Structures are given as structure tokens and as C-alpha cells.
Amino acid sequence: MRPSPQSRATSILLAESNPQIRTAVRSILLHYEFSNITEASDSKAFIDTARTASYGAILLDSGIPNLDAVAVTRFIRSGKLGINRTAIIILLAHRSDMTFVYEAREAGVTEFVAKPFSSSVLMTRLVNALKKPRAFITSEAYTGPCRRTGREEPDIEPPKQRLEDQVPTPPEELVILPRQAS
Numbered sequence: 001m002r003p004s005p006q007s008r009a010t011s012i013l014l015a016e017s018n019p020q021i022r023t024a025v026r027s028i029l030l031h032y033e034f035s036n037i038t039e040a041s042d043s044k045a046f047i048d049t050a051r052t053a054s055y056g057a058i059l060l061d062s063g064i065p066n067l068d069a070v071a072v073t074r075f076i077r078s079g080k081l082g083i084n085r086t087a088i089i090i091l092l093a094h095r096s097d098m099t100f101v102y103e104a105r106e107a108g109v110t111e112f113v114a115k116p117f118s119s120s121v122l123m124t125r126l127v128n129a130l131k132k133p134r135a136f137i138t139s140e141a142y143t144g145p146c147r148r149t150g151r152e153e154p155d156i157e158p159p160k161q162r163l164e165d166q167v168p169t170p171p172e173e174l175v176i177l178p179r180q181a182s
Contacts (some may be wrong), residue, residue: 009131010056011036015046017064028119043067051082063091076142077108088129108144
């Protein structure tokens, strides 16, 4: 999936504590011709950067020491952490259990990417979020992008079905095994 020229002009804040992952993600973004990338490696740098500059997308590591990514997302969405209230927030998460995914979604995360991830997964989520931005919701209970994502088209074609798989097995060829007593 290739980003459009408008998408490639998006300013991106990459907040990742692991230098190898940060370098890898930066390389992926540069490969896809995103050039306006700012990096933050710790909580202080992230907070300072998020408060002072506007970004179209924030790639936020959930494992930055002294930074609760879900709580920070709530602060960003509430407007208490500067000017990036409506920015796309993609959480690069160490955890992918349903409780954490639900918490992140309710905090206002736009997309969720579980580590380890491939470049195609990251770029699919980022480009889809840039191409088809979701409506921004502000209510008493929730502030963030509409949680109804709609149907995404798969990146890969489903496997082809063999002709012999489409033909039902004749009844005389079925074998019924007796149930074993336990």
C-alpha cells in the first residue's frame, strides 16, 4: 500500500524507547517517502515535543518508561497535552490482550499495532488512517476518532480454492467412526 503525496507530507511524531525499533520504524517511514519525522525516545522528550508542535500522526510506544500510553492518549484527546487533540494516534503495543486493547480504544487510540509487527502492518494502518480519516467524536463519555472502523479491504488475496475442494464427498465415501467410551 503506497501513501499518496498528501499523506507523505504528514508530520509524524515517532515516540519509541527502543533505539533499534525506532531506527527500523524511521527506515520504514523513509522508504515510503514520509520525510517529516520527529523522534522522541523518552517520556520527557515526548511530552515536550507533543506540547510544542502539531503532528498529523503520532506513533506511540506503549513501553516508554515513566509514561502510561493509555493515560497520555486520554490527555492528548482532552486537549490537556497541547495541540495534537485530533492527531492520528497509532499505539505500538507490547501487550495485545483484550483488556488492554479495549482500554486503548476507549482512551482514543486511532489504531493498534501489536509488537512485533511487520512493515506492511504498520503502513497499512497508517495509510488507511490517513486516507480515510474517521470522524472525531467529542462527548461526555468519549473523545477521539469514531470507534466504528468500517470494513477494511485485506492487503492479501485469500487463498484460491481447489476444484476438488468444491465438490461434496459422495455419501458412500464417508466413514463414520464409532465413539470411544471414556
